[in-house]
Amino acid sequence: MTIHRSTVRKFAVSALLLALPLSPAFAADTKAVAERLKATFESQGVTVGWTGVSGDTSNMVLEGVTIAPVGEKEPLAIGNVTLKNVTDANGGYLVDTVATQAFSQEKDGAKFEVSPFVINGMSIPAEGNTDPLASLLMYKSAQLDTLSVKVADKTAFSMNNLTVNVNPPASGQPMTFTGGAQKFTGDLTLIQDAETKQVVEGLGYQNISGKLDMAGSWQPTDGKLELSKYDIAVDNAGTIGMTFALGGYTTDFIKSLQQLQKKMAATPEGADKSAEGMAVLGLMQQLSFGSATIRFADNSLTNKVLEFVAKKQGMTAKDIANQAKAVVPFGMAQINNPELTAQVTKAVSDYLDNPQNLVIAAKPASPVPFALIAAGAMASPADLTKTLGVTVTANGN
Structure with missing residues (x-):
């Protein structure tokens, strides 16, 4: 079973970005909202395009949307995206819900199928906002009912009821988040490697199922990022859990990282990238290690x-x-x-x-x-x- 990594990466990043909060505009005008949205994504190192904009701010549709994360030259077509109840907010916008269409794509023998991805309470900050937090993508919650990868008419992987809930940082308090997937499944009979297949059959894990739970927080003022829970539980096998705490993950660090990502993406293939490599190392020196467990x-x-x-x-x-x-x-x-x-x-x-x-x-x-x-x-x-x-x-x- 071969699944094209680039396609998986593009879809995963696209889904996350569409679930994350977007940014600013000035007039309660659909074209202004759309252009502000595009500019905000571009400031985050992501290129977004569409073939048209229809409707009004109560029910606005971006038609034929394509998205290309940093480093990806071939955009991913995800269809129409609907923004409902767009209202002015301090020169920017608040959007009650953002929803994609059901999405599917076939490549390298694998078929990806995804239900509509819905984001609630998305904020689009105003252009020129100097508040570092306001320039970041923020939202209150996101849901994805189903995601599956099929190979030869068999479901190699599926995930159900994926949710994320976010309490944005306010009044000096950290941002907190929780999330998880109610159920995932995997068909390991599709593994092609003979030795791995033998192990899977010997252990009796031809088909697996389980769930995912996570929780954490981020304090913008001092850059403390904490993943307090990330548990992957596999039925009749066990649960692997991870936690970590980092310091120095400030808004300035995020901005520098975004700028570096855009610079690296613009570097021609085959060009000397040693300078970018040193820049990455330099940036990492701003971080500190607090703790980690497995x-x-x-x-x-x-x-x-x-x-x-x-x-x-x-x-x-x-x-x-x-x-x-x-x-x-x-x-x-x-x-x-x-x-x-x-x-x-x-x-x-x-x-x-x-x-x-x-x-x-x-x-x-x-x-x-x-x-x-x-x-x-x-x-x-x-x-x-x-x-x-x-x-x-x-x-x-």
Whole structure:
């Protein structure tokens, strides 16, 4: 099964951008609204076009919309987009709802089908607004009922009831957001690689299903970006959860990043991009690392893996677990951090004896600049794990 990555990327970015808030205009005129919308997207490094504008501000339609994210030369055609109840707001606009048509596209043997994507409470700030927050895309909520990818008349992937809810930053309070997908499915029988297919069949995961939940916040005043929850739960397997906290993700950083993205997109293919690469590294130095965790909560996957490996090697699952326990200290020795090695060895042993959950966390005493992390990764991995406060625990211990 081959799915064209460029097509997936363009659609994913397009969907997100159409779900994100847009920007300004002056007159309550459909053409003015449309042009302000285009200008706002262009300031974000995205090119949007259409073949016509019809209706009025109570029910306005952008016809034949195309969109091209940064770096994509071939625009994606997404059809008509409807804006309902457009009203003036401090020289800009508020839009009650923005909705796409149902969308489908076929490429490289894969067919993408998407239900109408609906955004609620979208703001379009006024032209020339100097407030850094006002220039960002903001909205209150977004919904996508269904999304599917079909290959050879089989549904390779589907997602249902994808939602995002946003409380914009106000009165010094951070922006908060929650979201998730009620259900997703995957048909792994479509995998072509023989070895991977054998593993999937051996574990009994030819067809999988699950759900997605996420939550987080962003404080524009100090640039603290926190993903407090990002859980992917797969039925009869387990849940992998991730969190992180970064500092320095300010509106100035976002603006600089957007400008750099546009500059990089305009660089001809084959041209020397070393200067852009250095600019990216320089920009990353503005960020700091606060914390991160990766957590796996088992729901039968671990024992299935042990049984599968044991069957292939003519051993018992307990023998495989004991082998894994014995290998861990040798693998960790390369890091040259005895304390962490002992911790990981115990955690893996506890987990394999009674699979419940395994947590890898990095929680430094204070935020660590990315420049220091980059330098530490090259100079001394052992010192870096100490600087970042890396820990590994199992089963709540």
